[in-house]
Amino acid sequence: MMDILRAAVLILLITRGIHCSQRKDSFVFVILSQESARHTDAARALSSHLTAECKQLDVPCVVHLAWEDWPGVAAWTYFPLLERLSNAHGTNSSWVIILEEWVTVRLGKLVHLLHDYNPSQRAFIGRGLADKGESIIHHFTVVDPSHPLYYPDTRAGMVLSTVLVNRIASRWSAASTRPGSDFTIDAPYEFASFVKSDGVELTHHESVCVQEKPGCERYHGERLPIIQATWLKDATNHAIYSDVEDAALGTVSLGVPNTREGHCGKTLAIIHRAAELPSIQWLAVVDDDTLISVPRLRRLLSCYDPQDLVALGEKYGFAATTPHGYDYITGGGGMVFSKALVEQLAAPGVCKCPSDNTPDDMFLGVCLRKLSVPIIHSSAFHQNRPNDYPEELLQEGELPLSFHRYWMSDPLEEFARWLNQSSASERSSVSDSSPGSVHVEL
Numbered sequence: 001m002m003d004i005l006r007a008a009v010l011i012l013l014i015t016r017g018i019h020c021s022q023r024k025d026s027f028v029f030v031i032l033s034q035e036s037a038r039h040t041d042a043a044r045a046l047s048s049h050l051t052a053e054c055k056q057l058d059v060p061c062v063v064h065l066a067w068e069d070w071p072g073v074a075a076w077t078y079f080p081l082l083e084r085l086s087n088a089h090g091t092n093s094s095w096v097i098i099l100e101e102w103v104t105v106r107l108g109k110l111v112h113l114l115h116d117y118n119p120s121q122r123a124f125i126g127r128g129l130a131d132k133g134e135s136i137i138h139h140f141t142v143v144d145p146s147h148p149l150y151y152p153d154t155r156a157g158m159v160l161s162t163v164l165v166n167r168i169a170s171r172w173s174a175a176s177t178r179p180g181s182d183f184t185i186d187a188p189y190e191f192a193s194f195v196k197s198d199g200v201e202l203t204h205h206e207s208v209c210v211q212e213k214p215g216c217e218r219y220h221g222e223r224l225p226i227i228q229a230t231w232l233k234d235a236t237n238h239a240i241y242s243d244v245e246d247a248a249l250g251t252v253s254l255g256v257p258n259t260r261e262g263h264c265g266k267t268l269a270i271i272h273r274a275a276e277l278p279s280i281q282w283l284a285v286v287d288d289d290t291l292i293s294v295p296r297l298r299r300l301l302s303c304y305d306p307q308d309l310v311a312l313g314e315k316y317g318f319a320a321t322t323p324h325g326y327d328y329i330t331g332g333g334g335m336v337f338s339k340a341l342v343e344q345l346a347a348p349g350v351c352k353c354p355s356d357n358t359p360d361d362m363f364l365g366v367c368l369r370k371l372s373v374p375i376i377h378s379s380a381f382h383q384n385r386p387n388d389y390p391e392e393l394l395q396e397g398e399l400p401l402s403f404h405r406y407w408m409s410d411p412l413e414e415f416a417r418w419l420n421q422s423s424a425s426e427r428s429s430v431s432d433s434s435p436g437s438v439h440v441e442l
C-alpha cells in the first residue's frame, strides 16, 4: 500500500456533514472596491476569476461590481446594498458574499463550507473579531468578555444567507429599526451590531482568513511533526508531496507549482506518479492535517480487490440529484483509489485538470463519473474533527479511520483517543504490512 500526502494548503475549506448533497445553492457575489484603477483592476480580475470558477464547477452565481452596479450609494457602509440585493436576488439566491477587491476566493472550498449551513435560516459567517475592552472606535460600547460582539474582518469577506439579507433589508428600510446614528466610523462593526439587533451573531469560521502566505511552506513546520508523531510511521510506503523540498522534513517537490485555491494539478501529478509504481495496490491521498489510522485502513481495504476499479472515502455530492451533478470523495478525510483505478485516471485524456488550482476532490468526482466508477462511501472517514460529530456516531459501530483539521483541537490527543486504540485483532493485521520503499515528498 502506498500512502501519499498531498501537500495541503487548504485554508478556505472544509465541510461537515451533508453527504450526497441534495442542494444546489446559488451565490451572489458583491465586490466592493476603492474607485481607483489599481483597485478596480483587481476587482475586475476577481470578478472574472469568480465567473470562470462558477462555470467550471457548475455553480449558479451572479457577480456584482458594487461601484458600477450601484454608483454613489455608499456601498462601503453595507446598508444600502441590502435592499438592492434583496430586490434583485431575494427570492432566487441562497447566499450573498461581500468581498473586497484583494481577496482570494476558493469557490470549491466555499461551496463545501456553506454546505454546513442552512440557507433557509439567517446566517452570517466570516472571520470574527472581538474587542477586548471598550474602544473609542466602537462608541465605548460595554464589552462582556464572556460574550463579546463578533464583527467581521471584512478583508476576508463575509457571507450572509439571502434570508438574512431580506430580513435586515426590511429592518433597514423601516424607520423604527434603522440604526440611530448618522455616523459611520467602523462599518463592519456597525453592520454586525445592526445584524445582531435582529438576533443574529456572526459565526466565526477558520476558513475565512486573512493571513495566507503563498505556498504551503508555512505548514511544514507545524503539521509534519504531528503526522510524524502519529500515523506516518505506520504507512510503510508514503511520500510527502509539496511544492518545496525540505531536507529536514523529508519533503520533495512534485514540480507542480503550489496553488492557493485547489490542488488539481498536484493531485493528478501524484496519481500519474503512482500509476508508474509497479508494486503498489492502493493509493491513499490525504492532507497534511489529516489524521488517519493506517492499520484500520489496511483492514478495510482487505475487503476490496485492488484489481477492481475502487474509489473509497467519505462521499459528498455536488448537485448529485441533477443530471449534471456528481458524487465525489471529500479530500480531507482521505481519498483511496485502487491501483487499477489509478491507472485509468492516469490514462491520456481521462482526467485532465482544467487548471492546476481546480478543487481536486470535486474534479476527481467529475472524472469518476466519466469513467462510470461509483464511489464507495465509508462512514469511517471524516472530513472534520471528532468534536464536529456526535460521540455516539464515533463510539459505536465501525471504528473511525480518519479525521481532518487541527483547528482548536489537540491532534495528538485526538489521535490517541480516537485512532490509536487498536484492538488485538487490529494489531495483528498491522503486522502484515507490505514492505516497500519510503519516499517522502511535499
Ligand SMILES: *[C@@H]1O[C@H](CO)[C@@H](O)[C@H](O)[C@H]1NC(C)=O
Residues within 6 Å of the ligand: 026, 027, 028, 060, 061, 062, 088, 089, 092, 093
Ligand atoms: C434572480 O432573478 C432576477 C430576475 O430574473 C435576475 O436578474 C437575477 O440575476 C437572479 N439572481 C440569481 C442569483 O440567479
Ligand SMILES: *[C@@H]1O[C@H](CO)[C@@H](O)[C@H](O)[C@H]1NC(C)=O
Residues within 6 Å of the ligand: 229, 230, 412, 415, 416, 420
Ligand atoms: C499509540 O499507542 C501505542 C501503544 O499503546 C503507544 O505506544 C503510542 O505512543 C501511541 N501513539 C500516540 C501518538 O498516541
